[in-house]
Amino acid sequence: MARIGYARVSTLDQDLTLQRTALKAAGCDPIRAEKKSGTSTTGRKELAIILDFIGEGDTLVVTRIDRLARSIGDLQDIVRALKEKGARLQATEQPIDTGTAAGKAFLDMLGVFAEFETNLRRERQMEGIAKAKAAGIYKGRTPSIDVTAVRALKAEGIGAAEIARRLGIGRASVYRVLDVKARQIT
Template sequence: MLVGYARTSTIEQAAGLEAQVRDLEALGCEQVFTEQTSSVGPRKKLDEAIAYCRKGDTFMVTKFDRLARSVSHLGQIVERLKEKGVALRVLDPAIDTSSATGELVLNLMGSIAQFERQMMLERQREGIAKAKADGKYKGRKPTARAKADEIKALSAQGISLSEIARRLEIGKASVHRVLASG
């Protein structure tokens, strides 16, 4: 059986998720697990998909970055699949771990993808530092401080921190900071 996994980081990437599902189904995946979570967040559907796989199945993803955070994370996933007798197939670039050559290519490509990600983050940090030095980057506008009066008013009514955070669409920790600051 072919089992697919599709992931995007944000809800705004719905079209990307739909495209992944379409591609996986077109290749014959009978079961496709989907989720929208960041690469560093928990991945419940990934765990469910791996648990669903049985010996002889092939686990499919469209790209590396939809599956693993790093080379070590990729290795952990591949090992979990291998222990179950499940092959991993990545569509782009075309890699299939059912052979020794496929595993080698997977490890090489995973290392290259991780290197590219690290370089991109480094360039991003450099760009932000330059923009800050030029006075062009000030970060995002603080939302909780702008809502300090609303936070204090809701708190005075006896509303819980969690409920205040939910109503004002800010973090609970932000509510706590505003209230602690007086």
């Protein structure tokens, strides 16, 4: 009956030390950690490893459920996967223990709030971008493709694949610049 710790932060410049310390104090061994966004479980290799090897009677321990998932759907999928394997989920900083009815209820409530917080953050970001665009401050990302160079190379008779290779861009980007309707292999 292992206690497996999982620590996660969203960006590379954030630190995992506090989470690792709390998980170690909670008796976790091993502790898996990663620096990935929590808005999706896609690409979170350490979490996938835990879910693959966790077994009957084991407990997945996190400091808070927002370290595990930011959407109620992902959270429920993780809890369901744990339940199917006979494992449970606990949080060190929240009264969550999927081995109890109260813990399950609290987990669902916190999951809803975590998703709500993510959606609010996204809305505020979009409002800020709209405001900056209206004020003429936000122009979007600067173009990374030299349109003139693409057209000049095409004028020399060079094909799209070779233009893409020379300029270090995707072939689809070359086609977009040239507005080629029929995508011929060149």
